[in-house]
Amino acid sequence: MAMEGYRGFLGLLVSALLVGFLSVIFVLIWVLHFREGLGWNGGALEFNWHPVLAVTGFVFIQGIAIIVYRLPWTWKCSKLLMKSIHAGLNAVAAILAIISVVAVFDYHNVRKIPHMYSLHSWVGLTALILYIQQLVVGFFVFLLPWAPLSLRAVVMPIHVYSGLLLFGTVIATVLMGVTEKLFFVLKNPSYHSFPPEGVFTNTLGLLILVFGALIFWIATRPQWKRPKEPGSLSLQLNGSNTEGLEGAMSISSAHNMDSADAELCSEGAARKRTLGLADTGQRSTM
Numbered sequence: 001m002a003m004e005g006y007r008g009f010l011g012l013l014v015s016a017l018l019v020g021f022l023s024v025i026f027v028l029i030w031v032l033h034f035r036e037g038l039g040w041n042g043g044a045l046e047f048n049w050h051p052v053l054a055v056t057g058f059v060f061i062q063g064i065a066i067i068v069y070r071l072p073w074t075w076k077c078s079k080l081l082m083k084s085i086h087a088g089l090n091a092v093a094a095i096l097a098i099i100s101v102v103a104v105f106d107y108h109n110v111r112k113i114p115h116m117y118s119l120h121s122w123v124g125l126t127a128l129i130l131y132i133q134q135l136v137v138g139f140f141v142f143l144l145p146w147a148p149l150s151l152r153a154v155v156m157p158i159h160v161y162s163g164l165l166l167f168g169t170v171i172a173t174v175l176m177g178v179t180e181k182l183f184f185v186l187k188n189p190s191y192h193s194f195p196p197e198g199v200f201t202n203t204l205g206l207l208i209l210v211f212g213a214l215i216f217w218i219a220t221r222p223q224w225k226r227p228k229e230p231g232s233l234s235l236q237l238n239g240s241n242t243e244g245l246e247g248a249m250s251i252s253s254a255h256n257m258d259s260a261d262a263e264l265c266s267e268g269a270a271r272k273r274t275l276g277l278a279d280t281g282q283r284s285t286m
Contacts, residue, residue, distance in 0.1 A: 003072040004223040013067070016214035019207055020060045026204040027055040034197040035185075040103075042110035049103040051177065057096025058131075058170050059208055063215040065089035066167060069226045070218060082226075083143050090135050097128050120176040127169045134162055164219065171212040175205050 003009060031038060031048040038052070039045030068074070068086050101124075108115050116122065141147045141155050182191050182198055189195040218224065 005221075006072065009070075009072070009218070009221075009224050012214055012218055013071075016063070016067075016211060016218065019211045019214065020063060023204060023207040023211055024056050024060055026200070026207060027051050030197070030201055030204060034200070042106055044107070046103050047107040050100045050107075051174075051181070053096040053100035053103070054170075054174055054177070055204075055208065057093040057100070058128075059174060059211065061089055061093040061096070062167055062170065063211060065093065066163060066215055067218045070224045075226055080143075087135070087139055087143055090131075090138075094128075094132055094135055097131070101125065101128060118180060120173060120180050123169065124173040124177065127166055127173055130162070131166050131170075134159070134166060164216065167215065168212065171208055174208055178205050 031052055035044070035048050037045055038048050040049070065086055068089065069082055074082055104121075105115060107113070116125065137155065138159055141152060142159070147155075178201055182201055186195055186198055191198050
């Protein structure tokens, strides 16, 4: 199935990948050139892992995970495979984000700095906890075939909305953290005097913002949504048949009936037809 507006999608996708990759490169240049590098010794070098892993995992990889369903060349792949890729990318993003938080707590412990005193830390840790919760709920409700269809239909819009909300929250948290760090470290020359590090890091913030805007646009265009798979079962949920739930959800028939069951059903139907014909033949001869 051809995608409507494919050229526009491709242009935005390439732009998003380029801007996201530049964001990762910029944060690496920031910590390697302006902030003395990376390490794991409880000092400033360990803290530098925090922005690197946050931008790489929590921003860039999470953004790719959000739009992976919309890549038209993956539409021929099974939905289960795409769910696994989506979950895998989000799991990698969560792991990198957790390591980035560990680096900050370790740095604060060594330097005897109080924990969780800034708005950046409040929002950031909340976003990480909710992100892990989102990942766990998505795994058990959508990736595993155990959840009932009615539950999936209820959770799906919440899952989509909260995913985009958390992505936007992460971007805002990263921008707060970058600004907070610059105010702490830029003393002579000060941040307000436009030092090279300040200008460079502000540019990093703009790249992250543009990347987020591109991901939001790609993820919210209805014409670029993955089409329903042929042979899937459409679950119509409304007030007359499922206790007031509304919406529609396409669930692969593989989740409800395996091939063996299908063969048994068809074989049973064939036997019934054969018996019916035989019975008709007997009646006609009487």
